Amino acid sequence: MEVVEEFKVGTFPRGIGLTKDGKYLVTANKDDAAISMVNVKTKAIEKTIEVGINPEFVRIKDGLAFISTEPSSKGKPPAPGEQKHEEEEDEDDDDDRTPAKVSIVDLALGEKVRDITAGPETEGIEFSKDGKQIIVTNEADNTITVHDFMSGELIKTISVEPYGLRPRGIKVSPNGERYVATLEHSDNFIVLDKDFNHIKTVKTGKSPYGTSFNAAGDKLFVAAGKSKTLEVYATEDYSKIKDIQIDGKRCWHFTFTPDNQDILLACGRSDEVVVVDVGDLAVEKRIPVAGIPWGIVSYPPAIGSLDQVR
Template sequence: MQVIKPVVILGLLISSLLANAEDRGRAYVSNQEGGVSIINLNTMETEGTIDVQAKNPRGIGITEDGQYLITANKDDENLSVIDLKTNQFVKHISVGKNPEFVRVFRGQVFVSTEPASTGKPPVAGKEDDDKDEPKIPARIVVVDLAKGKKTRDIVGGPETEGIEFSKSGKEIIVTNEADNTITVHNFSNGKLLKTISTKKYGDRPRGIKVAPNGKYYVSTLEYGNNFIVLDSQFKHLKTVPTGESPYGISFDREGKRLFVASSKAKTLEVFDTTNFEKIKEIPTGRRCWHFSFSPDEKDILLACGKSDEVLVIDAEKLEVTKRIPNKEIPWGIVVYPKAMGSLDSVK
């Protein structure tokens, strides 16, 4: 009979402990009819929820150090600040009507507020019935987390939907769906630097992302059924067809592939960024708007609000491997440690 030496047993135990100690992190899902779901990325199971003490959380973000999670709460016109060490609510910060899209950048929260929005999108191909009503500009409200309050706001176009920052951090870029524009602003003072009309290429710009190398931008046009590519000076380079109603968009970490969530086509589409040729269409579910890579980039998690689920997609095989039930209308998703996604990025 073979005798297993104690040193061998100890080595096996240490190896086992090290393997179990590898933590892939957590995903946080904002739910329009609930709070925030926590998904354990080691098990790909929902392990808990966070009460944000507000109604209709949509936009969601995490600070760079992982200390705080932020949600934008539509019905209560505020942000919720959550301490991620305890998963407990800390406070609300008032920001204004219809807060939706959230980005956390350099210790500040940037959130779109939409005083003109009714909450219902216009019908594709039909003119706005309210031509005589003024198009009220959206406000990108800037909140200093250290001070715990709004410090300034940036005037965008009507119904701002997406927020991005240039590679240098000197510009903030926003998409304005109601007047079909992308506007570029000075990061420090919010001054309007440039307005790009998307009308020629398609209506309702939604998602906006800078390439990891900083050399170009991409923006989805929901009613154009495409995305456009803009150079570093925001000049149009290319229009690329997608499935119906594209919204969330993100590069992978290296910028070699681009992912687009086409909600009405019920697909997550993958493009090769060397030529913007489509690699694959991954069948998804209903109203899948936002997604995130896992921190190790092995998986993609996609929130599908009308299918009552979060999909797990193998990032290499580009196949759905799991469906995590969620019946509270999942809207947005971010992870920590931080990763690339439609609501976040790694700078």
């Protein structure tokens, strides 16, 4: 649990993903409007592929990288030396309703092969258990859209406005029977069944974002950024088990370790990765990581807010 190496990937990287074989790291580089394919062994960028304005989220499945882009978002990092108030950090201007795209890149070809048109300010991406559908959260119009995996055709649109505002994180349960989406501006999450019917709304701490079940599927974890907590729920009834006080700033994304013994949270505004012991649900270590860490994944693939056991 120490930093052992550092290497360049692109300008202002955010979303991050690993190929199933662990050969390539893929990052979404905001200021480049592109992704980088980095050879993990050599640490060299083998290819830079343009994907669209403001790329943010990366998910990889079946040799394809899916990258959410946000052409209407005007959120930007502070200039060197500039400080934002905590309540202003990472806020976006949602006035523009330009439709966003999910760009699809064939990693073997090293090129973008098609786009999926989603809602304005597309954010999270998830796949159904059977791999036939892509599920996307759209912040600015408060929808979750379901698309065909192969064609990208829109299958269903779910409005979350009856339950809250600004959907961000989206996660399928290990058995494929439930989906959970965090609603950042309403301080809650919703539970949907496998057909995307609403089952339950559950209150959380302030500004929930990254979410993931554990590998067994009996617990749900939610990173509540502005409450500085990692919240744990029992999936039998979504009752709260514990609020783990993280005390890091802007802890958005996390991953389990491959052995499921620890959780690692990337805490961007406190420049650290926080390690939580899964057994006693308590912070066991803080690892300094300069540069506003945004996301984190592990290899061999483990479940987390940005990845799934494959």
